[in-house]
Structures are given as C-alpha cells and as structure tokens.
Amino acid sequence: xxxxxxxxxxxxxxxxxxxxxxxxxxxxxxxxxxxxxxxxxxxxxxxxxxxxxxxxxxxxxxxxxxxxxxxxxxxxxxxxxxxxxxxxxxxxxxxxxxxxxxxxxxxxxxxxxxxxxxxxxxxxxxxxxxxxxxxxxxxxxxxxxxxxxxxxxxxxxxxxxxxxxxxxxxxxxxxxxxxxxxxxxxxxxxxxxxxxxxxxxxxxxxxxxxxxxxxxx
Amino acid sequence: xxxxxxxxxxxxxxxxxxxxxxxxxxxxxxxxxxxxxxxxxxxxxxxxxxxxxxxxxxxxxxxxxxxxxxxxxxxxxxxxxxxxxxxxxxxxxxxxxxxxxxxxxxxxxxxxxxxxxxxxxxxxxxxxxxxxxxxxxxxxxxxxxxxxxxxxxxxxxxxxxxxxxxxxxxxxxxxxxxxxxxxxxxxxxxxxxxxxxxxxxxxxxxxxxxxxxxxxx
Amino acid sequence: xxxxxxxxxxxxxxxxxxxxxxxxxxxxxxxxxxxxxxxxxxxxxxxxxxxxxxxxxxxxxxxxxxxxxxxxxxxxxxxxxxxxxxxxxxxxxxxxxxxxxxxxxxxxxxxxxxxxxxxxxxxxxxxxxxxxxxxxxxxxxxxxxxxxxxxxxxxxxxxxxxxxxxxxxxxxxxxxxxxxxxxxxxxxxxxxxxxxxxxxxxxxxxxxxxxxxxxxx
Numbered sequence: 001x002x003x004x005x006x007x008x009x010x011x012x013x014x015x016x017x018x019x020x021x022x023x024x025x026x027x028x029x030x031x032x033x034x035x036x037x038x039x040x041x042x043x044x045x046x047x048x049x050x051x052x053x054x055x056x057x058x059x060x061x062x063x064x065x066x067x068x069x070x071x072x073x074x075x076x077x078x079x080x081x082x083x084x085x086x087x088x089x090x091x092x093x094x095x096x097x098x099x100x101x102x103x104x105x106x107x108x109x110x111x112x113x114x115x116x117x118x119x120x121x122x123x124x125x126x127x128x129x130x131x132x133x134x135x136x137x138x139x140x141x142x143x144x145x146x147x148x149x150x151x152x153x154x155x156x157x158x159x160x161x162x163x164x165x166x167x168x169x170x171x172x173x174x175x176x177x178x179x180x181x182x183x184x185x186x187x188x189x190x191x192x193x194x195x196x197x198x199x200x201x202x203x204x205x206x207x208x209x210x211x212x213x214x215x216x217x
Numbered sequence: 218x219x220x221x222x223x224x225x226x227x228x229x230x231x232x233x234x235x236x237x238x239x240x241x242x243x244x245x246x247x248x249x250x251x252x253x254x255x256x257x258x259x260x261x262x263x264x265x266x267x268x269x270x271x272x273x274x275x276x277x278x279x280x281x282x283x284x285x286x287x288x289x290x291x292x293x294x295x296x297x298x299x300x301x302x303x304x305x306x307x308x309x310x311x312x313x314x315x316x317x318x319x320x321x322x323x324x325x326x327x328x329x330x331x332x333x334x335x336x337x338x339x340x341x342x343x344x345x346x347x348x349x350x351x352x353x354x355x356x357x358x359x360x361x362x363x364x365x366x367x368x369x370x371x372x373x374x375x376x377x378x379x380x381x382x383x384x385x386x387x388x389x390x391x392x393x394x395x396x397x398x399x400x401x402x403x404x405x406x407x408x409x410x411x412x413x414x415x416x417x418x419x420x421x422x423x424x425x426x427x428x429x430x431x432x433x434x
Numbered sequence: 435x436x437x438x439x440x441x442x443x444x445x446x447x448x449x450x451x452x453x454x455x456x457x458x459x460x461x462x463x464x465x466x467x468x469x470x471x472x473x474x475x476x477x478x479x480x481x482x483x484x485x486x487x488x489x490x491x492x493x494x495x496x497x498x499x500x501x502x503x504x505x506x507x508x509x510x511x512x513x514x515x516x517x518x519x520x521x522x523x524x525x526x527x528x529x530x531x532x533x534x535x536x537x538x539x540x541x542x543x544x545x546x547x548x549x550x551x552x553x554x555x556x557x558x559x560x561x562x563x564x565x566x567x568x569x570x571x572x573x574x575x576x577x578x579x580x581x582x583x584x585x586x587x588x589x590x591x592x593x594x595x596x597x598x599x600x601x602x603x604x605x606x607x608x609x610x611x612x613x614x615x616x617x618x619x620x621x622x623x624x625x626x627x628x629x630x631x632x633x634x635x636x637x638x639x640x641x642x643x644x645x646x647x648x649x650x651x
Contacts, residue, residue: 033370037343048270053482055491057272058331065336114492119499126471138355138572153467250587254560265487274489275548282553355572 002173006109009177010047010060011070013102016095017132018043018071022078023092024140032079038140039075040068046103046132047110050124054114093192096133100152101185103129104159105177118164125160126153129184151191159184219390223326226394227264227277228287230319233312234349235260235288239295240309241357249296255357256292257285263320263349264327267341271331310409313350317369318402320346321376322394335381342377343370346401368408376401436607440543443611444481444494445504447536450529451566452477452505456512457526458574466513472574473509474502480537480566481544484558488548527626530567534586535619537563538593539611542601552598559594560587563618585625593618 021042025035051059061067085091107128111121137144159180166176238259242252268276278284302308324345328338354361376397383393455476459469485493495501519525541562545555571578593614600610
C-alpha cells in the first residue's frame with residue numbers, strides 16, 4: 001500500500017516536473033528533441049540524485065523505462081501547446097510548486113523505504129524536490145528558482161516534516177501524504193501569490209564581480 | 218569482440234572530449250592544472266554519469282586509471298598548442314561533434330552490456346554523449362552547446378537508434394557502430410556547416426529576467 | 435588510527451565548506467532554510483561525489499546524519515553573524531582555502547581506504563576538494579572559484595601528492611596529513627595573498643558570445 005501510494009505520487013511528480021522542463025525549453029526556443037531531453041532530465045533528475053545517494057542502483061527509471069516515456073510524451077505535448085498559456089513563466093512557477101509538493105512526499109517516502117531514519121528521510125525529500133529544478137535551471141541557463149526570495153526550500157521542508165511526522169505517529173500514510181503535499185503547496189503558493197517570504201539575510205547584499213575586481217579581490 | 222570495440226571507441230571519445238575541455242580552459246586562460254581538471258572532467262564526465270545511473274560502480278576510470286592519464290596528457294598538449302588553430306571555437310565545435318558521435322555509440326553499447334533494453338540503451342547514449350559537454354560548459358562558465366539551435370540532441374539520438382537497431386537486427390556490431398557514428402556526425406556536421414536546424418519552438422521567446430521583474434513575476 | 439584521523443579532518447572540512455556555502459547564501463540574501471540547503475550541499479557535496487564515483491554507497495552522510503546536522507547548525511550561526519566580517523568575500527575565499535586543504539587530504543585518504551591506487555587517490559582528492567565549491571558556485575549563481583587565476587587546482591594536487599607520497603613512503607600518516615594540509619593551504623594562500631599564479635594560457639583569450647555571433651559562429 002505504502003509503496004503503491006508513493007509510486008503513484010512519483011508518476012505525477014515526474015510528469016509535472018517534465019512539463020516545467022519543457023516550458024524552459026520553449027523559453028529557450030529549443031527543437032523537439034531538446035524539449036525531450038530537458039523535460040526528461042528535469043522529471044527524473046531529482047529522483048535520480050536521491051537513488052544515487054541512497055545507493056538504490058540502477059536508478060528507478062532504468063528499472064521502469066516508462067518514466068522516461070512519460071517525460072518524452074509530455075515534452076511533445078508542450079512543444080505544440082506552449083503558446084497557449086497567457087503567461088508561460090507564471091505557469092512554470094505554479095507547476096514547479098506542484099512538483100515540489102509531490103516530490104517532498106515521494107522523496108521522504110523513498111528514504112523511509114530504503115531504511116533511512118526520519119532525519120535523513122527529510123533531507124532526501126528536500127534534495128529530491130529541489131534537484132530536478134536545479135538541474136533544469138542550470139542546464140537551461142536560467143537563474144535557479146532556489147535563489148528567488150519567495151519561500152521555496154522551506155515549503156519542501158515543511159511538507160516532508162509533516163509526512164514523516166505523521167508516518168512516525170502511526171497516522172495512515174495516505175492522510176500524512178495528503179497533509180504533507182497540501183502544506184508544501186500552500187506554503188509555496190502563498191509565497192508565489194503574495195510574494196510572501198521568510199525574513200531573508202538583508203544586512204548587506206553581496207558585491208558584484210565588477211565591484212570586487214575594483215577592490216582587488 | 219563487442220566489448221573490445223566499445224572500449225576502443227571509448228578511448229577515442231574520452232580523448233576527443235578531453236581536448237574540448239582543454240580548449241574551453243584556454244578560452245578562460247586557466248593554468249596548466251586547471252586545463253588538466255577541465256579536460257579530465259569533460260572526458261570522463263559523460264561516462265561517469267552513465268556508470269552511476271546504471272549502478273556500474275566504481276566508475277570505469279577508477280578501474281582503469283589510464284583514462285585519466287590520457288586526459289591529463291591531452292590537456293598538456295593543448296596547453297602548448299591551442300594558439301595554433303585559426304578559430305579555436307570552430308575547432309571546439311567540430312571536436313565536440315566527433316566526441317558526440319563516439320559517445321552515442323559507446324553509451325548505447327555500455328547500456329546493452331549492462332543488460333538494459335534498447336530503449337534505456339538509447340537514453341544512456343544520449344546522456345553519455347550530452348553530459349560531458351554539459352559539465353564542461355557549466356564548470357567552464359560557457360553557455361551550454363545544448364542550447365544552441367543547431368541539431369545536437371537529435372544527432373546523438375539518431376546515431377544511437379541506428380546502432381541499437383542494427384544490433385537488434387543482428388547486423389555485425391562493427392557495421393552498426395560505424396553507421397551510428399557516421400549518422401550522428403553527419404547530422405551534427407550539417408547542423409554546424411549549414412546552420413541546419415529542426416523546426417524550433419518559435420511561437421514566443423521567453424522573457425528575460427529584467428522583463429519578468431517589471432511584470433512583477 | 436588512519437580511519438579516525440581522516441574522519442576527524444573530514445568533520446572540519448565539512449564544517450568549513452558549509453560556512454562558505456552559507457556565506458554565498460548571505461551574498462544572495464536567501465532565507466534561513468536556503469542558507470541551510472546551500473551550506474549542506476556545499477559541505478557534503480564534494481564527499482558525496484567521491485563516494486558515488488568510488489561506489490561507497492549509500493554516501494557517508496546517510497550513514498552518519500550528524501554531518502548534515504553540523505551543516506545546518508553552521509548555517510544558522512552564519513545567518514546571524516554574516517554581517518560582522520568586514521569583507522565577507524575575503525573570508526569566503528580564505529575559508530574555501532582551508533576547506534580545500536582539509537578535503538585534499540581527506541579525499542586522498544578515503545580513496546586509499548577504498549582500495550584505490552595512489553594515482554586514483556590523488557584524483558579523488560582533487561575531485562573531493564573541488565566539487566563542493568563547484569556545486570556551491572553553480573547553485574549559488576557565482577562565477578566558479580576554479581576559473582579565478584590564482585593557483586587553485588594546483589594547491590589541492592600538491593597537498594594530495596604530498597599526503598599520498600608520505601603514506602607510500604611509510605611516514606606516519608599524521609605527519610603526512612599535516613604536511614599535505616600545510617602545503618595545500620600555503621600554496622593557495624600565497625596565491626590569494628600575492629595574486630600568485632602559475633603561468634596561464636595567455637596566447638589569445640576566448641571571444642565572448644557576442645563576438646562569436648558577429649563572426650557567424
């Protein structure tokens with residue numbers, strides 16, 4: 001049951017992140033196979049990093065190639081429809097938030113499945129949820145979402161803590177999973193909608209490369 | 218025989234990609250050990266990612282350190298000769314195309330060796346062929362080749378499909394390998410020479426960071 | 435004894451690199467959980483890449499979660515004190531140098547522990563020492579330290595060669611470790627303090643993206 005639920009959520013998370021990868025490809029005007037590569041790497045990237053770190057090898061999509069097929073299919077759909085949404089960037093941010101919420105639950109679940117304790121399960125959740133987007137932004141030449149001021153890591157962390165906490169307390173996993181997903185999505189959504197942010201480090205922004213050069217650093 | 222052929226092609230691919238890494242180091246005016254690091258990471262990066270994902274650990278060059286030695290030797294040669302070619306950037310693009318062609322065949326071959334089916338073998342081919350260059354461009358602070366409009370991922374994909382298809386049809390592997398190499402190189406070469414490209418997504422380019430900021434996104 | 439010494443150095447290296455990650459987070463004005471993520475990824479990134487390549491899985495911090503806890507604790511301290519140093523960037527560079535020196539010894543030691551020969555142990559040292567900083571700079575959107583002209587890779591290489599050489603010659607490991615650390619730190623420190631650099635490739639700097647576009651490349 002637990003495995004099945006996590007696997008189901010995983011499919012959704014992979015598909016949603018694949019859409020965000022394809023949307024970045026559309027922003028960069030890549031061709032259809034570029035779409036497919038960026039969608040696939042984004043969809044399966046976070047989970048691959050997780051499986052690597054846990055030593056669960058080969059990674060999940062080598063065992064179940066349908067994950068890759070989903071990403072490729074999704075990228076084709078986006079290639080022909082990306083002009084439709086009024087603001088592709090806004091869509092990208094919201095889908096990224098949905099993927100973040102799926103993957104913080106899935107990442108924590110996979111960590112627990114692999115026998116890790118609750119602390120490492122939460123760490124795996126944050127890594128799974130963040131790295132798909134990081135890889136997408138780095139390969140796609142975008143400024144990482146992570147660096148944006150609106151609550152991002154915090155949302156993934158909160159969702160993972162709720163799910164792992166619920167699991168530890170013996171609450172039915174489906175309930176914990178829904179609660180974890182909801183908490184993560186709501187927190188990130190508030191951040192996006194209202195520009196909500198935790199207090200950030202503001203004392204003194206970093207100097208730019210040019211300013212540092214003038215100072216001889 | 219199959220193993221031997223794949224291994225031979227692998228040596229060429231690693232050496233050629235190491236040259237491209239060293240050429241990027243020369244563009245960035247690094248010192249000789251910087252050359253060695255960037256050449257090595259580029260030469261063995263794609264194959265390392267492939268071995269990691271397949272769970273073939275430790276990665277190939279830990280078992281055969283001569284791969285690293287080749288990369289270091291190549292980087293020293295480039296350090297003293299990189300001023301010779303009239304256009305280093307053009308040389309870089311063409312050698313990258315040669316490496317792409319070698320690695321799409323090698324990546325597919327290693328996937329088949331590891332027991333993966335044809336679909337995953339093709340995926341491994343594309344990943345092996347792309348990631349050396351991606352790592353080089355990201356560490357070297359260059360805009361990823363992948364984002365350039367000329368057919369790139371497509372070429373690797375076509376070469377891999379030809380090789381894996383030939384293998385499945387029982388065609389001698391040497392023939393399939395040469396055909397796969399040739400298809401990949403010719404497609405990418407046409408792209409480079411004539412600026413040939415698949416239809417790209419053009420409906421609406423992405424907004425820049427600055428434009429998004431003005432819109433409050 | 436050997437294991438214990440390497441493990442102790444590892445703790446210091448992880449903590450120091452975590453501080454550099456948190457300092458980059460402060461330059462980018464991230465929130466406290468962004469600090470925690472960037473500090474953690476920087477602190478454990480180099481060692482994770484090393485463990486992955488060697489096939490020592492799961493990676494070290496999954497077995498000993500306290501490594502992650504240290505990174506998180508360090509990031510919280512930096513969040514509240516990063517305004518104190520007069521030049522955060524200078525502090526970042528010097529702590530990066532300390533981390534580099536710790537990790538070149540630790541990386542080589544872990545390579546030897548895993549049964550690798552001296553050559554691969556040195557390669558692992560350079561990779562362990564470089565990749566924490568590379569991951570920090572790539573995710574943090576900074577220009578990689580590696581690309582700076584002052585001796586960087588060279589310092590890590592020298593420290594690793596001294597440590598591995600001393601180990602091979604039967605010199606007590608504590609002595610070799612201190613010597614390796616000192617050599618690496620002194621070389622990098624001279625580079626930072628006096629702008630010392632090995633002769634770099636200077637024949638002809640690379641053209642910028644814009645210049646290449648004008649040439650039709």
